[in-house]
Amino acid sequence: MDITRLTLKKTMSSSGSSTSSINQKSHHNISKEQPHRTFSLMTQNHQQHLSSATTSTNTNSVITTSTTTIMNSSGKQKKNKPAKFGKSSYLDDNDDWIANVGEYTIENEDKFFISPSVSKAESEFLSNKQSFELETDARQGDNGNEIRDQDNSDEDSALTLKQKTENRILAQYETILYGSKNIKLNELRDISWQGIPLQYKSVAWKLLLGYLPPNVKRHELILKQKRQSYKNGIEQSIKMNKRSDNTIENMEIMQLNENNKQTWHQIDIDLKRTHPDIPLYQFSSVKRSLQRILYYWAIRRPTTGYVQGINDICTTFYQVFLLDYYKKGHKDKKLDWDDIEKTDPEEYMSQEDFNSLESDAFWCFDRFLESIMDNYVHGQPGILRQVSKLEQLCKRIDPALHAHFVNEQVEFFQFAFRWMNCLLMREIPMRGVLRMWDTYLAESSSDITSNDGEELDFVINNEGDSDKPLSPSMALRNNSILRSDYTSKNNQSSIITSKKSSNTKLNDFHVYVCWAFLEKWATTLENMDFTGIIMFLQSCPTTSWKNLNIEILLSEAYLWQCHFKDS
């Protein structure tokens, strides 16, 4: 599988299948970096677009193609799903995750899905499936039996295939995350690209971000150090008043200067309007947590400081890491965003838990943002670059749309600035974002972390933290080192020396996602004038988007990227 083979087959309902494959002329070896990643749906329309774009740009690159065979049974299975099957407790937040597996069944050589060699741990897992289910989730027992009964009958083979695929994926997560002492990050990246089931999400994100090292033995120690370090930092910067009613009003900043006061105030007013549609973010316990994370981050990162929009970004880490604590406090319940988003974490979390959660979210948030820092430094050059790249893509792939924009005097900057600044978080519902970020973190993970077994990146002075700095080999490997040393002597307690490459992979991929997103509305936009276009793109109709929509978007983006990456 060194050379990726990707045949996209779209099966129309149950009868005959129309197969179409895209052949391109490219030798850039997709599979080496990202061997088994995508199950994609391509419409006829896209294929036309792609092929015409390829010919028109006349690239000599792209030939080897293709990879995954996809069957789309047009959503029928989902509808026919027996009620008793319900939601599998160990699966993602809603039916979509299941639906995807059912609707897009990968039926071929792709090792990821149909692995000819099942690893030892994996086979152990499969043979102990029932006990695993009972362990992880009590509710699973009954469902599991039902599913196995179905396995034995041939009545609903599609359903069992779906279930088998789910089980296989879960088994793979078990193997990757808990099957060895040294986690293979490459494997985790590959599998995460396709969406991480809720119960593995938190730990997978931490690994993908390099917050947890691949060496499992070190996890406990690292977490302990980081959490202590965060706690110390907070104690030095924010004071809780005696009356501990946990409101933001009850917290005070320590180093009172105009700048810090301004930052504190800005974060405060922004948190009042962060995810106003999700109850979780209205709880003062959550607001207080986010206030502390964001404020502490801002004073430690003086070159960027707090920038409106990063509050949105921070919430993704917070919400995903909350899963761990919710799980602990609700052992008899399945993991479900609905419940998590409605419950005040204070009901199931101790102060210590809050500190741990905040710390993990803080460090991961910091790692993530550090890699896209030039999106947020003064002048926001990273964003300008991405917007311009998006425009170039549009011009090449859909010249008619571009011409229409030019004609209507629509500038890409006018609508795409926010897409870049908030990574489409303002455009897509939160749950979709949380799914999307599985892929984003998988995509950018190799930028953020080094090779397996190698850990890098923070040098934190004055706080007893002992992570290794960027290794010279790593530095050499990265062409563009974005070096930012903050060595203000007046600010001893908050010095971070960071040396890392800018996260080109994430920014690069994100532009393609934005293109795929824009392209969705192309036909509509072409019939609109300036006002219509801007108003439409300011509030794209995505409120009903489910994970399936996100996955199609990501797959499309991936294909666009494969075609246009080096051309």
Place this chain on the structure above:
Amino acid sequence: MSEENTESAQYDYDYDYLFKLVLIGDSGVGKSNLLTRYSGNEFQVNSKSTIGVEFATKIVKIDGKVIKAQIWDTAGQERYRAITKAYYRGALGALIVYDITKTKSYENCNDWLNILNSNLDNDIVIGMIGNKKDLQHQRAVPVEEAQEFARNNQLLFTETSALSNENVERAFDELINAIYQNLKQQTGMDSLNNFANTNNTNTEYSSTNTVSLANSKKKEKSSSSSGDCC
């Protein structure tokens, strides 16, 4: 302002003039809510912080002319000033918004005024809005003081509440009217007192959808304090 009339646009190109306006001011003073109130008569409890710029339009009628106001709502945080400044270009009017319960946001109006003046080649019509008038019990900025500031700087002035829908339409309409009157004065097409049918002047304007005050050297003075309402 009895000559004014507002209604929603039936056709996008169905207007005589296009006026570009910008909304500026500190973060959290209510710029976006003023705009949603004015353009759609809504108050969004669930509004989020503005990232970069956002946009809305409103059709206003003066003298039987249809004016389309294209209003750009900008992010208030200082970090975004470099970005949002780009949107001042071509603006005929600006509204500087502060929060009557936040002294700081009022004090910063002077900075905003300077930013406007240093980023625009031409004089434009500027209004100042003290928003959140409904929060009287938390008032920190006296009306008289703000009026005085507005008068000294030749700004229109209104206190508004986007929440209770008080004076919002008035503040925007006054600005638009001032631009319109200013334009008439400069071009010498019509006197201020002539609100009669302007059919005979149509041709000159209707050749272009966008009206520019490119040659204006004159600041709007005639209605500088007419908007005082408090």
